[in-house]
Amino acid sequence: MHDSQETVSSPKDAAEHMPARPITIAPESMPLMHEALTAAVVRGGGRVTEPAEAEALILADPRAAGDFPSLIGSAPNVRWVQLPYAGVETFTQHLDTSHVWTCGKGVYARPVAEHVVACALAGFRNLHAYARATSWTAQKGRNLLGASVTILGAGGITDELVALLEPFGCNITVVRRKPEPHPGAHRTVATADLDEILPDTDLLVVAWALTDRTSGRINRSTFEALPEHAWIVNVGRGAHIVTDDLVDALERGNIAGAAIDVTDPEPLPDGHPLWHLDNCLITPHVGNTLDMGRPLLAARVEQNVRLFCEPHAPDDLSHLIGLVDVAAGY
Amino acid sequence: MHDSQETVSSPKDAAEHMPARPITIAPESMPLMHEALTAAVVRGGGRVTEPAEAEALILADPRAAGDFPSLIGSAPNVRWVQLPYAGVETFTQHLDTSHVWTCGKGVYARPVAEHVVACALAGFRNLHAYARATSWTAQKGRNLLGASVTILGAGGITDELVALLEPFGCNITVVRRKPEPHPGAHRTVATADLDEILPDTDLLVVAWALTDRTSGRINRSTFEALPEHAWIVNVGRGAHIVTDDLVDALERGNIAGAAIDVTDPEPLPDGHPLWHLDNCLITPHVGNTLDMGRPLLAARVEQNVRLFCEPHAPDDLSHLIGLVDVAAGY
Numbered sequence: 001m002h003d004s005q006e007t008v009s010s011p012k013d014a015a016e017h018m019p020a021r022p023i024t025i026a027p028e029s030m031p032l033m034h035e036a037l038t039a040a041v042v043r044g045g046g047r048v049t050e051p052a053e054a055e056a057l058i059l060a061d062p063r064a065a066g067d068f069p070s071l072i073g074s075a076p077n078v079r080w081v082q083l084p085y086a087g088v089e090t091f092t093q094h095l096d097t098s099h100v101w102t103c104g105k106g107v108y109a110r111p112v113a114e115h116v117v118a119c120a121l122a123g124f125r126n127l128h129a130y131a132r133a134t135s136w137t138a139q140k141g142r143n144l145l146g147a148s149v150t151i152l153g154a155g156g157i158t159d160e161l162v163a164l165l166e167p168f169g170c171n172i173t174v175v176r177r178k179p180e181p182h183p184g185a186h187r188t189v190a191t192a193d194l195d196e197i198l199p200d201t202d203l204l205v206v207a208w209a210l211t212d213r214t215s216g217r218i219n220r221s222t223f224e225a226l227p228e229h230a231w232i233v234n235v236g237r238g239a240h241i242v243t244d245d246l247v248d249a250l251e252r253g254n255i256a257g258a259a260i261d262v263t264d265p266e267p268l269p270d271g272h273p274l275w276h277l278d279n280c281l282i283t284p285h286v287g288n289t290l291d292m293g294r295p296l297l298a299a300r301v302e303q304n305v306r307l308f309c310e311p312h313a314p315d316d317l318s319h320l321i322g323l324v325d326v327a328a329g330y
Numbered sequence: 331m332h333d334s335q336e337t338v339s340s341p342k343d344a345a346e347h348m349p350a351r352p353i354t355i356a357p358e359s360m361p362l363m364h365e366a367l368t369a370a371v372v373r374g375g376g377r378v379t380e381p382a383e384a385e386a387l388i389l390a391d392p393r394a395a396g397d398f399p400s401l402i403g404s405a406p407n408v409r410w411v412q413l414p415y416a417g418v419e420t421f422t423q424h425l426d427t428s429h430v431w432t433c434g435k436g437v438y439a440r441p442v443a444e445h446v447v448a449c450a451l452a453g454f455r456n457l458h459a460y461a462r463a464t465s466w467t468a469q470k471g472r473n474l475l476g477a478s479v480t481i482l483g484a485g486g487i488t489d490e491l492v493a494l495l496e497p498f499g500c501n502i503t504v505v506r507r508k509p510e511p512h513p514g515a516h517r518t519v520a521t522a523d524l525d526e527i528l529p530d531t532d533l534l535v536v537a538w539a540l541t542d543r544t545s546g547r548i549n550r551s552t553f554e555a556l557p558e559h560a561w562i563v564n565v566g567r568g569a570h571i572v573t574d575d576l577v578d579a580l581e582r583g584n585i586a587g588a589a590i591d592v593t594d595p596e597p598l599p600d601g602h603p604l605w606h607l608d609n610c611l612i613t614p615h616v617g618n619t620l621d622m623g624r625p626l627l628a629a630r631v632e633q634n635v636r637l638f639c640e641p642h643a644p645d646d647l648s649h650l651i652g653l654v655d656v657a658a659g660y
Binding site: 110111114115117118119121122124125126127128129130131132133134135136137138139140141142143144145163164166167168267268269270275276281282283284285286289290291292 | 440441444445447448449451452454455456457458459460461462463464465466467468469470471472473474475493494496497498597598599600605606611612613614615616619620621622
């Protein structure tokens with residue numbers, strides 16, 4: 001059934017007559033998502049079935065982490081688990097080496113990168129303040145054109161952001177664990193050297209996956225090292241930033257402003273001081289909305305199901321897209 | 331002094347000993363502008379002098395139209411007038427064929443194009459509403475990625491906007507008087523055919539120069555022809571849009587929203603209904619701010635002064651940049 005055979009003879013014909021591989025899609029708590037993923041599995045050549053029989057599990061609700069143990073317990077033959085989001089931190093405790101895990105890594109990168117550009121332009125050009133104004137006010141604003149942009153992380157969002165910024169002529173620095181050159185970036189520096197480049201940063205974009213190393217990494221010392229005209233945009237996770245330090249920095253004017261699409265806590269509770277700061281733009285985790293993302297995730301699932309169902313698919317499943325590095329936790 | 335000549339002989343030496351051409355910069359009502367333009371004239375090879383002696387006049391305040399007759403009356407030898415802004419409508423009554431006129435056409439195009447992208451992204455992604463929110467609200471927004479964008483006008487702003495939108499994969503239609511193909515646009519249509527393409531437009535960008543033909547051209551019928559999810563961004567002049575019709579369209583939901591950097595009347599008075607519409611983002615004519623534009627205008631003036639002062643400059647001055655077509659009025 002799982003054939004990676006390269007030799008001649010009949011495997012291809014045999015494969016063509018093999019039944020489609022059984023895949024389960026659960027839970028059903030998000031009907032539109034379940035429907036879109038079911039269609040994707042069928043398009044990819046899979047057969048939708050119950051957990052007991054399935055060889056693969058497509059998670060159809062990112063909030064389902066709590067139910068995961070019972071779900072996977074009912075599906076003893078599952079070798080591959082497809083997670084629905086790009087970040088896997090809610091599943092970290094369940095990750096194991098007895099399954100192959102893929103996530104939505106890179107799927108949502110383009111819309112999220114677009115959101116970064118939207119927020120950066122809004123901040124630089126004072127749109128957050130003009131939106132709140134009820135009379136004609138003084139000219140304010142600076143150009144993103146030619147600005148120095150520092151991007152934390154070197155994943156899909158960074159790739160897409162670099163592409164969207166290309167005609168803006170920005171001077172782009174990518175910060176990543178190992179400072180291997182990043183395509184389209186003018187400079188790549190190691191995360192350990194982040195503080196050195198902050199004084200030359202006009203826009204700091206947080207696009208990290210959340211790990212122990214990045215949690216709380218953006219704090220008072222970061223804000224104090226940035227220039228006073230700098231903006232920060234967070235589309236990673238809220239916990240990258242020490243929220244109280246951000247409030248303090250915005251109140252003191254250590255930085256010009258922050259646009260945060262993710263918060264800690266999230267959702268940000270009513271009455272939180274960030275809601276009332278003139279230089280803060282809060283968006284409710286909409287870098288990629290469900291409406292934007294559903295067709296994108298479905299396309300990825302279709303692609304992975306097709307790879308999984310290929311008659312000559314390798315046994316190790318390392319050819320699937322968006323593999324989670326279980327040891328690294330993302 | 332500034333020699334572009336490639337041949338030998340003496341004209342070069344002669345030119346080098348010619349006195350720099352006398353140029354006047356007036357009025358002095360904007361000190362930073364006057365200072366920047368004075369430096370630019372000197373860098374370009376001109377000699378700054380009084381109106382009575384000058385061969386060229388650099389207008390250093392866009393609000394100076396009313397004083398223009400007395401100014402030009404005191405400068406009988408002036409052949410060339412450099413106007414400070416891209417739009418020349420406040421000078422239309424003074425335009426004549428006894429002077430050569432240049433304006434800031436194209437100078438401010440990049441920042442203004444950036445403002446269009448900022449406003450379009452803000453509108454599409456609901457940032458104007460999120461900026462006003464004081465609690466975590468529902469996901470809303472759509473992508474500019476892949477949207478159908480219709481741009482009215484084919485000047486410098488359009489050129490720069492097309493370039494900035496390139497990585498967004500938008501489907502771009504340029505609307506211009508004569509439907510000659512526009513570089514980077516997927517389609518060019520004549521202004522007369524505008525109404526036909528409105529139903530397929532997600533984003534309508536008004537980047538016209540203001541003329542009798544465009545004044546009031548965006549009105550009730552335009553808004554009714556656009557889809558209900560469409561946004562309009564106006565960076566041309568306020569009078570392109572019939573303001574009462576816009577208020578009405580935004581109230582009725584004929585379109586999703588409007589981002590207007592220019593208004594009619596301008597400045598928009600306190601209490602105007604547009605200030606209180608959820609789906610309207612008003613910016614106070616900041617597509618290009620004085621701070622953004624001053625160095626850009628200075629660079630253009632330096633360039634034109636250099637061309638004007640060239641020893642072998644043609645008598646007709648048609649080589650200057652940003653020539654105003656006196657008959658067309660822009």
